[in-house]
Amino acid sequence: MVTSLLVIVIILAIVFDFINGFHDAANSIATIVSTKVLTPFQAVMWAALFNFVAYFIFTDHKVANTVAKTVVEDYITLEVILAGLVAAIMWNLLTWYYGIPSSSSHTLIGGFAGAGITHALILGDTALQAINLTPILKTVAFIVLAPIIGMVIAIIINLLIINISKNARPSVAEKWFKRLQLVSSAALSFAHGGNDAQKVMGIIYIALVANNVLATGDTMPEWIPLVCYAAIALGTMSGGWKIVKTMGSKITKVNSLEGVSAETAGAVTLGITQHFGIPVSTTHTITGSIIGVGLTKRVSAVRWGVTYSLIWAWVLTIPVSATLAGIVYTITHFLF
Template sequence: MEASLLVVLVVTTALIFDFTNGFHDTANAMASSIATGALKPRTAVTLSAVLNLVGAFLSVEVAKTISGGLVDDARITPAVVFGGLVGAIVWNLVTWFVGLPSSSSHALFGGLIGATWVTAGTDAVHFAKVVDKILVPAVAAPLIAGLVAAVGSFLTYRLIRRARADVVGRGFRAGQVVSASLVSLAHGTNDAQKTMGIITLTLIAAGSLPSHAAPPTWVVVSAALAIALGTYVGGWRIIRTLGKGLTSIEAPQGFASDASAATVILASSHLGFPLSTTHVCSGSIVGGGVGRRAPDVNWGVAGRMVLAWLVTLPAAAVVGAVAGRLSASGDVGTALVAAMGVAVGAWIYRASRRDPIRPDDMARRDDGAQPAERVEPPVEGRDSTPVAV
């Protein structure tokens, strides 16, 4: 396969990953505001998509970390990057299908590290940088966000304990629109840059850019558009988990969670840390639940979520290693990896259509009641009792 054609394939695959990142991580910004009724589901994802697009243009520090810090760009090829991307996309689709808010960022890092490790050797991976820029923030960020959200939620409930519930609800739902918007802006700033960094790394590996180059303008624009489009599609399965599965979110608690998450993500983007927005937002939602007057957290769901976090990087690394080895073997291997990636994606999509999650399933009326059940009409020749679905 010609080098230029392979680069086009890798860039296209990177943008596909960016798209999956968008719909996989929409829940990070909008799950709590949808759960409290601050925003209607479709309004929420549309607003999030626009702000993801805007946020992608605010910084390139995270992109520089990925393109020039995690692996030795002189010892990898576009085929290796392609294998890593396929590993990340497959893991993203699997965790989206089961509704687990795992980290798209760690899936990407794991796929890239695994593919680089098996094709270029252990010393081609800058493990000191991996620990400093990925593993330490992965542990610290959700704990910090959770602590800030817990304290913020506790203080908020103390301040409003004598206020009228309806006034408090309206006020904090309005505040949630602002705080959720900040999370969306922060997500675009941090996560779109990861795709920018991967594409830039590919161009450096192909000799199209000098080492440690910043992302070209067309890379920034295309990555911004891809993540915004994915966000607009809406990852309803994961939104349901974060909005309803972890804790029953109230407006003051949701405001505190979103505000703490946005603060942590924006600070990390400024410092060049490729943070997992999933870890931060999930940690802040748990922290907000802990900080309520009557703590309310489903620790079983939280435990499964943390388990997914622990497994994500090594699992994506294994898939990336296999895909990277095949891709690096030649054109046949690259074609085989592409075919397997398409087959897995198609199977997951078809399986998801058997049990679809719709925007209406996320809705909550202003009075706090859940949406009414849909009732199927009786079918002639069968039991005439209506069935709720």
């Protein structure tokens, strides 16, 4: 039976997906805008297109399944999902306002887990009874691993490209690298859409199960991925200019060659984690890749003060989102 609360939860999930799009638009367009390959408007249209193209390719929904299993099914209610989504939206908007490229993925997982834990505690159970530690620990591990993997791959790709093109005329090389940036940014946008849209798909699916519209193990209705990929693409089209500035120029100055390296490394990292169903942060991945191309020049080319600020935001995202969700759940539980 479809209830009004279920409808509200689904709408909030789609809103979060849209916000995820404009919050994370910077991930795939920052370098292509900063190198002036495309204008900001052209870049967001390009990224949005490939966000949606992922709908036709990523059909196994591994990441969606991982997110849906964050909280033990016995503790999943529509109120829990609602609180998690509200907290995730609040943190995403706050970090977007201050131009901090935090992880929408970790915001959602933290919010969902925090609401589930609070629900368990109110029932008199322990916090650990409410959550599945395996997917959560895997996600937490990749807060560290994703940027490191992106950084290492970016360094390798950047050094390979530099050595392959060392005898090329600078003007000819620059022309080709600008063309290649269209391909690498498209690949990153494609991987971003495939990874991030699935997180909301998992939330909507589990909401339908919690409301007995679906049974556990039922095939996901086709409208869920279609709506989620469309929402993230529309969000990307609306841009995220404050974060573009941070990603495109504040971490390190990036040219077209380095843009190709960073974007390719980000896409490869996301592709690997997508294959294993790990909900990693696109933000963390591309930030690590940008740092990697900066390090191939010299250590001082990376603005470490900015980087340390970003790392603090990454560390705080899950606990802050979980705390916000716990507060929201407590308020709604006792007031309504």
